[in-house]
Amino acid sequence: MAKFGRIGLFGRSQSGKSTMMDRILRHHRRVILFDALPARAANAAQEGYTQITSVSDLIEAVQANYWDGFRYWFKPDDDEDYLVLSLSDISKFMVDHQNQNADRYGFDNIPELTLAVDEMADCFPNHNLSKKLNGFSRMCRSGRHSRIHLVGATQRPAEVSTKFRGQLEKRFLFNLTEPADLRAVAEMGAARGRELADAVSLLKPLEYIRMENGAYTRGKLSFPG
Ligand SMILES: Nc1ncnc2c1ncn2[C@@H]1O[C@H](COP(=O)(O)OP(=O)(O)OP(=O)(O)O)[C@@H](O)[C@H]1O
Ligand SMILES: [Mg+2]
Incomplete structure (x- = not known):
């Protein structure tokens, strides 16, 4: 099983983020995939996800299938306030559920969850x-x-809270071109930030730079994966 941790995927439209996310999630056994875009449908079905649209239904389904495993695509209504609220409520539920089960069964005996x-x-x-x-x-x-993995993707790293992008163990950087986003990349690269932002601005679609523990490796997605 993958190490616990937080993984960030950053890149402009069609650069390869969702493809990489799918590939990462294939190794996880209990997954909630939060994505408001209806365009996810075909690919979610192919990857074995069941679609759920309300937080209460999601909570009930996770409780029922906690030990067996599950793959749920949570597709909230595409309303900005509701997106923020439902992500917060799902996160609170997951942490509380893990902590309650850890108290009952012991921390080492509870399964890993992925959001x-x-x-x-x-x-x-x-x-x-x-x-x-x-x-x-x-x-x-x-x-x-709480034995929870996090995987997050965005086209606009500059517009995502630093509470997420500042806390990552692993990052996949695909091509970005907006100056504000390249500044966010430079921040993530710390001492080598400038050099990293320049390299990211030159990537072709599907090419990426992977950052983990201060090490950088280049890669390219290929099909079929
Ligand atoms: N089976 C496949 N064979 C060849 N190319 C593919 C295949 N599946 C996806 N692609 C290509 O991979 C590219 C990246 O798609 P992906 O959905 O991962 O991008 P993304 O970064 O998530 O974009 P967006 O931000 O718009 O959601 C697309 O250009 C798509 O055409
Ligand atoms: Mg995508």
Whole structure:
């Protein structure tokens, strides 16, 4: 099983983020995929996801299938306030559920969960959220301690909260061209940020730079994966 951690996928439209996300998630056994775009439908079916559209139905389904495993595509209504609220509520539920089960069965005996969020800028925007909406930012800090993996993708790293993009163990950077996004990349690259942003601006579609523990490797998605 993959190591616990938070993985970020960044790149412009059609650069390869959702394809990479699908490939990462194939190794996970209990997955909630949060994506408001109806365009996900064909590919979600192919990857074995069942579609769920309300938070209460999702909670019920996860509780029923917690030990056996599940793949749920949560598709909220595409309303900005609801995106932020539902991501926060799902995150709170996942952390509480893991902690309750850890108390009951022991931390080492509970299964790993994965929350994957596509098009993150829409549901975890780059401004402070009220306490009522901060479930996902709390999970970014504490998820690993609850055996929860996080995978997030966005076209606009500059528009996603640093609570996510500042906390990642692993990043896949696809091509980006907007100056604000390249500045966000430079921040993520710390001392080598400038050099990293330049390299990212020159990537072709499907090419990426993978960053993990300060190491950079280049790669390219190929089909079939
Ligand atoms: N089976 C396949 N064979 C060849 N190319 C494919 C296949 N599946 C996807 N692609 C190509 O991969 C590219 C990347 O698609 P992907 O959906 O991963 O991009 P993305 O970064 O998530 O884009 P967006 O931000 O618009 O969602 C697309 O140009 C698509 O045409
Ligand atoms: Mg995509």
